[in-house]
Each structure stands twice: as C-alpha cells, then as structure tokens.
Amino acid sequence: MNNLPVLSYLDEFRASGPAGRLLDRLHRRPERPVRIMEVCGTHTMAISRHGIRQASPAWLRLISGPGCPVCVTSNYDIDSFIEMSLLPGVIAASFGDMLKVPGTRMGLGGARARGARVEIVYSTLDALRLARENPDCKVIFFGVGFETTAPTVAAAIAAARQSGASNFFVYSAHKLVPPALSALCRMPGLAVDAFLCPGHVSAIIGADPYRPLAERGIPCVISGFETVDILQSLNMILDQLDSGDCRVEVEYARGVRPGGNPAALEMMNSVFAPCDAGWRGLGTIPASGLTIREEFAAHDAARVFAVDASYSREPAGCICGAILTGQKIPPDCRRFARTCTPDHPVGPCMVSSEGTCAAYYQYEFQD
Amino acid sequence: MCLAVPAKIIETDGQQAIVEIGGLRKQASIVLLPEAVTGDYVLLHAGFAISMIDKKEALETLLLFEELAPPGGRPGLSGPGPEDGDLGLKETPAADDE
Amino acid sequence: MTHDTETVQMAHGSGGRLGRELVESVFSSALANNILNRLDDAACLEVQGRLAFTIDGHVVSPLFFPGGDIGRLSVTGTVNDLAVMGATPLYIALGVVIEEGLPLHTLKLITESMRATAGEAKVEVVTGDTKVVERGAADGVFITTSGIGLIPEGVSPSGRGARPGDAVILSGTLGDHGVAILSCRQGLEFDSMLKSDCAPLNSLVREMLAASVRVHAMRDPTRGGLAAALNEIAAASGVAIEIEEETLPVKPSVRAACELFGLDPLLLANEGKLVAFVPEDDAGSVLAAMRSHPLGAEAAIIGRVVDPAAGAGFSGPFRVFARTVLGGLRIIRMPVGEQLPRIC
Numbered sequence: 005m006n007n008l009p010v011l012s013y014l015d016e017f018r019a020s021g022p023a024g025r026l027l028d029r030l031h032r033r034p035e036r037p038v039r040i041m042e043v044c045g046t047h048t049m050a051i052s053r054h055g056i057r058q059a060s061p062a063w064l065r066l067i068s069g070p071g072c073p074v075c076v077t078s079n080y081d082i083d084s085f086i087e088m089s090l091l092p093g094v095i096a097a098s099f100g101d102m103l104k105v106p107g108t109r110m111g112l113g114g115a116r117a118r119g120a121r122v123e124i125v126y127s128t129l130d131a132l133r134l135a136r137e138n139p140d141c142k143v144i145f146f147g148v149g150f151e152t153t154a155p156t157v158a159a160a161i162a163a164a165r166q167s168g169a170s171n172f173f174v175y176s177a178h179k180l181v182p183p184a185l186s187a188l189c190r191m192p193g194l195a196v197d198a199f200l201c202p203g204h205v206s207a208i209i210g211a212d213p214y215r216p217l218a219e220r221g222i223p224c225v226i227s228g229f230e231t232v233d234i235l236q237s238l239n240m241i242l243d244q245l246d247s248g249d250c251r252v253e254v255e256y257a258r259g260v261r262p263g264g265n266p267a268a269l270e271m272m273n274s275v276f277a278p279c280d281a282g283w284r285g286l287g288t289i290p291a292s293g294l295t296i297r298e299e300f301a302a303h304d305a306a307r308v309f310a311v312d313a314s315y316s317r318e319p320a321g322c323i324c325g326a327i328l329t330g331q332k333i334p335p336d337c338r339r340f341a342r343t344c345t346p347d348h349p350v351g352p353c354m355v356s357s358e359g360t361c362a363a364y365y366q367y368e369f370q371d
Numbered sequence: 372m373c374l375a376v377p378a379k380i381i382e383t384d385g386q387q388a389i390v391e392i393g394g395l396r397k398q399a400s401i402v403l404l405p406e407a408v409t410g411d412y413v414l415l416h417a418g419f420a421i422s423m424i425d426k427k428e429a430l431e432t433l434l435l436f437e438e439l440a441p442p443g444g445r446p447g448l449s450g451p452g453p454e455d456g457d458l459g460l461k462e463t464p465a466a467d468d469e
Numbered sequence: 470m471t472h473d474t475e476t477v478q479m480a481h482g483s484g485g486r487l488g489r490e491l492v493e494s495v496f497s498s499a500l501a502n503n504i505l506n507r508l509d510d511a512a513c514l515e516v517q518g519r520l521a522f523t524i525d526g527h528v529v530s531p532l533f534f535p536g537g538d539i540g541r542l543s544v545t546g547t548v549n550d551l552a553v554m555g556a557t558p559l560y561i562a563l564g565v566v567i568e569e570g571l572p573l574h575t576l577k578l579i580t581e582s583m584r585a586t587a588g589e590a591k592v593e594v595v596t597g598d599t600k601v602v603e604r605g606a607a608d609g610v611f612i613t614t615s616g617i618g619l620i621p622e623g624v625s626p627s628g629r630g631a632r633p634g635d636a637v638i639l640s641g642t643l644g645d646h647g648v649a650i651l652s653c654r655q656g657l658e659f660d661s662m663l664k665s666d667c668a669p670l671n672s673l674v675r676e677m678l679a680a681s682v683r684v685h686a687m688r689d690p691t692r693g694g695l696a697a698a699l700n701e702i703a704a705a706s707g708v709a710i711e712i713e714e715e716t717l718p719v720k721p722s723v724r725a726a727c728e729l730f731g732l733d734p735l736l737l738a739n740e741g742k743l744v745a746f747v748p749e750d751d752a753g754s755v756l757a758a759m760r761s762h763p764l765g766a767e768a769a770i771i772g773r774v775v776d777p778a779a780g781a782g783f784s785g786p787f788r789v790f791a792r793t794v795l796g797g798l799r800i801i802r803m804p805v806g807e808q809l810p811r812i813c
C-alpha cells in the first residue's frame with residue numbers, strides 16, 4: 005500500500021510561503037560580494053520572471069552564462085541550416101525556438117517567406133514522421149540543444165536508420181555544457197564564484213561532470229526550476245562558500261540521479277561523437293560539440309548537403325558574446341531596447357525567449 | 372535550458388507510452404528511459420521521458436522547504452493535488468514508504 | 470448537369486448560374502431572414518440611436534477545432550467586438566473567400582454553425598458576398614464579418630475609460646481557445662477534454678450592464694491574449710494596471726500545455742472571454758451578475774487600476790505589471806508576434 009501523498013511535482017513546488025522564508029534566509033546572510041552564474045536558459049527566465057534578481061540582496065549578483073542553446077549557436081550554423089532549407093525538395097524541421105533567430109542574411113522565418121518549407125515540431129519523432137509522410141521530400145532537422153536534447157535527436161537518427169527512412173537528416177549543432185563551463189573558468193578576467201547548474205542537462209549527465217569545477221573551488225549546485233528551488237540552491241551555494249567546502253550538490257534530487265541517465269547517455273554516444281564546436285561568445289572549444297558518427301553519415305545533413313555559408317558574420321554592435329559569458333549585462337549593450345528589441349532583434353539573445361536580453365527586456369527592464 | 376515537465380505514464384507499448392500532464396494526454400517515447408512503467412512519474416522533454424521523478428526525494432525537498440519555512444506564510448502544501456484534495460504531507464512523513 | 474456538385478469550383482464565383490446556386494443552396498437557405506431573403510445589393514435597415522460598427526477578418530487552421538469552427542468564430546468575433554462597447558449587436562454582413570476545391574459539405578457545415586451562433590447571439594446576417602479563388606490562394610475559407618449594434622442610453626464603456634481604483638474583472642479561464650487550436654496543430658497534437666471558449670458574450674454584457682452602467686471599459690482578449698488587452702486599455706486610458714498572477718483563472722490542462730510548450734497563458738488567445746474595468750464600489754455587484762451567467766461562472770477580480778505616476782517604482786512606457794510570488798512586480802509587455810512552442 006502506498007500511503008505517500010499524491011504529488012503533481014509541480015504545484016507543491018509553487019507555494020509562496022516557503023519562497024518568502026527562503027528569501028529571508030538569503031537576506032540574513034553576511035553581506036559580501038558574490039557572483040553566481042546560472043547556465044540554463046530556463047533558470048534565466050525564471051529569475052527574471054519571478055523577480056528573483058529584484059528580490060535578492062544587492063550584494064548577490066546573478067549573472068547569466070551560456071545557457072540558452074539557441075543563443076550559443078553560431079551564425080555559421082544558423083546560416084548553413086537556412087541555406088539547406090532553401091534547397092529544392094527540402095522540408096526544414098526545427099523546434100519553435102529557432103524560427104525567429106536572425107541569421108546573417110535572414111532567419112528561418114525569412115526563409116519561409118521566400119518559399120522554404122519550414123515546419124515547427126515539438127519532438128524529433130515528429131520530424132521523423134514528417135519524413136515518412138513525405139517520401140518525396142528530404143526532411144532536415146536542426147539539431148540544437150545540450151545534453152538534454154541530444155539523446156532525443158540521437159534516438160530519432162537511430163530510428164531513421166533502423167526503419168530505412170533515408171530521407172531524414174539532422175544538421176547537428178549540439179553543444180555540451182561541462183566543456184563550456186571549464187572554458188569559461190579559463191577565460192581571463194572572469195569572476196564567477198559559483199555555478200547554478202542546469203537541472204535537466206544534469207538529469208542526463210548526472211553530477212560527476214561538474215566535479216573538476218568544484219575541485220577548483222567553485223561550488224556547483226544542480227537546481228530545479230521553481231522559485232523555491234532556485235532560492236534554496238542559492239542558499240546551498242552560499243553555505244558552501246561560507247564553509248569553504250566546495251562540492252557538487254543536487255538540490256533537484258527529485259529529477260537528477262548522481263549518475264544521470266545511462267540509457268540516454270548510451271544513445272547519445274552511440275550516434276554522436278564529441279567534436280570541437282564554435283560557440284557564440286566563447287569561440288571554438290575543444291570537444292564541446294557533437295558530430296554524427298560515420299556509421300550514421302547517411303543521415304548527416306552536413307555531409308550530404310553542400311551549402312556555402314562562408315558569408316556568415318556575427319551581427320554588428322551586438323555584445324551577445326560578452327553577455328553569454330557573464331562579462332556584460334544587457335543594459336550594457338548600446339543597442340539594447342533602442343535598436344534591438346524583440347520586434348526587431350539584432351542578436352539571438354533578444355529573440356529566444358530564454359535569451360538573457362529578451363528576459364531582461366521582457367520582465368525587468370526599466371528606463 | 373531545456374524545458375521538461377513532470378508527466379505520469381498512463382500506458383506503455385514497447386518504446387511508446389501515453390503520458391498525462393495536468394489532464395492532457397500525449398504520445399511520448401520511453402526509449403531513453405526503458406525502466407519506466409505505467410504509473411511512474413517522469414520528466415518529459417521534447418516528447419521523450421528523460422528521467423524518473425523520485426517521490427521520496429521530492430517529499431524530502433518539500434519537507435526541507437517546510438522546515439526552513441515554518442507555517443506562517445501562506446500554507447504551502449494545502450492546495451489540491453491533481454488526484455486528491457489533500458496532500459496530507461505532515462500526516463504521512465516520507466519515511467513511511469510503501 | 471456536368472458540373473461537380475461535391476466541391477466549390479471557380480465557376481461558383483463567376484456570378485452566373487452556379488454562383489447563384491451556391492448562394493441560395495448554402496447561404497441564404499441557412500441564414501434566411503426577411504432582410505437577407507430579398508438578396509438586394511444592400512440591406513435596408515431601420516435603426517435609431519447611437520451605433521457601434523465593427524469589422525473583423527477570420528482565418529483559422531484547422532477550420533474545425535474542439536469547441537468551434539470558423540463559422541462560429543466569425544459570428545462571435547464581431548458580436549463580441551460590439552458587445553464590449555456596450556452595444557446590443559443587431560446585424561451582420563458577411564464576406565466569404567472560398568478556396569477552389571473546398572467540399573460543399575464543409576461549407577454547409579460552416580454556414581450551419583454561423584446560423585446557430587447568430588441565433589444564439591440574436592443577430593441577423595443581412596447581407597453578404599462570396600468569392601472563389603484558385604487553389605492555394607486561400608486556406609480553405611476566409612470569412613470577414615462586419616456588424617452594427619445599438620448602444621443603449623447612458624452606457625459608454627470604451628477602451629479609454631479605465632480609471633485608477635477600478636477593479637479588473639476577468640470573465641473566466643484564460644487560454645482555452647489558444648490551447649484548443651494548438652492541440653490540433655500538426656506535430657503538436659495532444660488529447661485533452663479542452664474546448665475553445667468561442668461564444669457570443671452579448672448576453673453576459675447585458676447582465677453586467679444591468680448590474681452597473683458604470684462599467685468603464687471592456688475588451689475581449691483575443692489574439693495577443695490578456696497581455697495585449699490590458700496593455701491597450703492601459704495605454705488608451707492613461708493608467709497603469711497591476712494584476713495578481715496567482716488569481717488568474719487558468720484550467721489545469723491549459724496550464725499543462727503551457728508548461729509543455731513553454732507558453733504563457735497571458736498571451737494565449739481567447740474567443741469567449743472579456744476583461745472589464747469597474748469602479749470598486751460596483752465590482753461586487755458586477756462580479757455577482759457575471760457569476761450567475763453561464764459564461765461568467767468563473768469570473769474573478771484579477772487586479773486593479775492604479776495611477777501611473779504611483780507606478781510602484783517603475784517608470785518608462787510600461788503600464789501593466791504582475792505581482793510575483795516574491796512580492797515584487799514584473800512588467801507585462803505588449804506581446805510581440807506569434808507565440809511559438811519552444812523546447813529549449
């Protein structure tokens with residue numbers, strides 16, 4: 005018999021009572037400058053939307069890192085995919101996040117206006133279904149996202165090979181989080197005291213990959229996404245800083261096993277191999293991306309479709325790079341809210357709903 | 372970075388499952404979480420179950436919040452759950468596992 | 470008789486016999502009334518008093534969705550635009566653009582739905598026009614409706630009427646229509662019992678105005694959702710609005726869809742809801758009147774109008790705020806473009 009209460013795992017974590025108390029705890033702590041970087045777009049959003057930054061003590065700086073997969077995708081990858089979408093007989097399938105992101109010449113939305121067939125999907129399996137339903141077309145899926153998403157894309161590629169869906173392709177621009185955090189830590193002039201680590205990436209990779217960071221004296225707390233989760237995680241980080249004992253801790257224990265999800269990791273590693281990848285803002289980081297393995301080359305859009313995106317440039321005057329590395333905040337950008345708004349975005353950080361500029365603009369910006 | 376929501380597995384058929392989120396049902400794949408069975412709560416991301424939700428851990432986290440935040444503010448756990456009206460958290464501590 | 474009676478043909482738009490047949494067999498038979506039956510070039514109406522006059526174009530994919538269809542939508546859209554001005558909707562004019570190849574049966578279902586909805590709203594379709602365009606030039610059928618309504622003496626809600634101190638009342642749950650449409654979009658399908666809220670609101674408005682003629686402003690939060698409606702009213706009235714996010718009525722399945730696809734209920738479309746700005750003293754009686762009407766059973770006070778000068782520490786062009794769980798305020802902006810489902 006199960007006499008545990010029934011939970012929805014959502015509503016219970018949204019109660020406002022504990023949030024106020026957890027916030028009080030933050031405010032009762034000794035004042036000293038602390039910079040905590042969140043590396044997850046969903047955390048960025050939650051912090052802005054629920055007013056966590058506004059409510060936190062002034063000495064606590066919450067800065068955003070390279071946590072929005074759309075934002076860290078380089079213009080070269082975006083332009084390459086857009087060129088592919090314009091090829092005859094191609095259906096370009098993408099998560100909705102990508103549609104409004106401007107490339108060098110146009111965004112996917114612009115490509116659609118020029119006649120490209122662009123389909124928004126919720127799951128890679130929907131993209132695979134598109135391929136089955138349109139045997140005369142070539143369906144190319146834009147693989148963006150971190151370790152959370154990469155296994156789902158790997159599963160679709162594996163299923164495509166198994167079912168002989170030879171008209172299904174993936175353009176892989178996947179990125180890996182731990183190598184980027186290590187690269188960040190090596191950047192000169194970067195002052196980050198601790199990382200608020202991404203809950204859903206960690207559901208796949210577990211806690212171990214952050215250990216090298218903790219060994220360098222940087223507390224890492226894997227956090228859930230509700231206001232109470234984030235406030236609790238901030239307290240856990242500050243407890244670590246107070247005690248000087250830096251570790252990897254899991255606040256989001258309901259969703260994250262210390263060893264991650266082995267089946268998902270296996271799926272990811274069987275289809276993809278690590279490769280050097282270009283990150284917007286961070287440049288090229290060794291072994292921080294995922295390329296499709298030789299075995300699955302027939303489904304690799306980068307190998308199958310020759311396109312020229314050598315014209316690619318990053319948008320002029322956009323400091324997305326410095327923002328994605330926590331060195332600047334959106335109001336530091338002279339285009340922010342002036343020539344760059346969600347209606348007329350210049351950089352991806354203003355487009356993606358998880359982008360730091362968009363989150364600031366949407367919920368926090370005041371003249 | 373990656374949106375995932377708690378979902379309950381209603382039925383499975385090989386690698387496919389039907390999951391429920393707040394009364395809404397959707398097809399999902401459990402290929403990345405082969406141990407998932409009917410009745411489990413999982414995190415659903417882009418149509419895939421990616422992780423089990425651990426009930427005991429969830430309750431411990433909630434209890435911790437309660438401890439750190441004793442009653443006084445708005446009651447945290449008295450809202451209706453999806454299936455029953457009373458979570459009864461305090462009456463049935465997490466230690467009393469099934 | 471060689472023509473194909475099953476689908477709409479280009480010839481149906483020719484103005485010849487087929488065109489006449491289409492109008493008579495589909496439209497005038499279903500929507501029949503004394504004025505329409507004359508099939509004159511214009512309807513002659515006798516109306517006295519202050520008129521409200523509006524027009525609205527309707528495109529929706531799919532044409533039939535849980536809880537409604539484009540026919541019902543095209544009537545409620547115009548009826549509701551009139552109703553939120555306090556007007557009693559009277560007459561509707563209809564413009565239909567049909568894509569060649571549309572099954573006649575589909576067109577009849579849509580027209581039948583218009584008839585039923587017009588009956589429900591007690592309005593008459595008094596004049597109309599149909600055009601047929603080549604396949605691919607339209608998506609099934611596009612319907613434009615225009616309507617006129619009579620504004621009773623002493624009633625004057627307007628988008629510019631909200632005043633500091635007003636209670637903000639929402640007539641029911643947010644986002645039902647938006648999520649119902651989403652649930653049938655290819656690639657996003659899910660099952661829920663959820664139906665579009667698509668309904669004519671004029672009888673609800675009548676009850677509200679019977680409770681208080683001092684309703685300052687009303688709007689139906691369709692495209693752009695409540696966020697857009699509040700921003701429009703705040704800007705037009707020169708006031709600020711503060712809402713309590715926790716009091717917003719949202720169905721669990723709508724909330725679930727929002728979690729799943731990364732959407733915001735404040736931005737989702739509604740087709741049978743209104744938001745009203747009522748002086749605090751009258752808020753109780755208006756709310757009670759709404760709750761006793763089936764379309765307002767879940768009505769709730771969701772916030773209040775404040776003086777923009779006292780705008781809680783926010784300056785600049787922002788006028789709509791929500792109180793967060795931590796007690797702070799966040800900005801609710803005018804939405805930008807279409808809300809897309811997101812994953813990451």
Ligand code: SF4
Nearest residue numbers: 322323324337344351
């Ligand atoms: S405000 Fe616009 S231009 Fe400036 S960094 Fe952000 S996205 Fe780039």
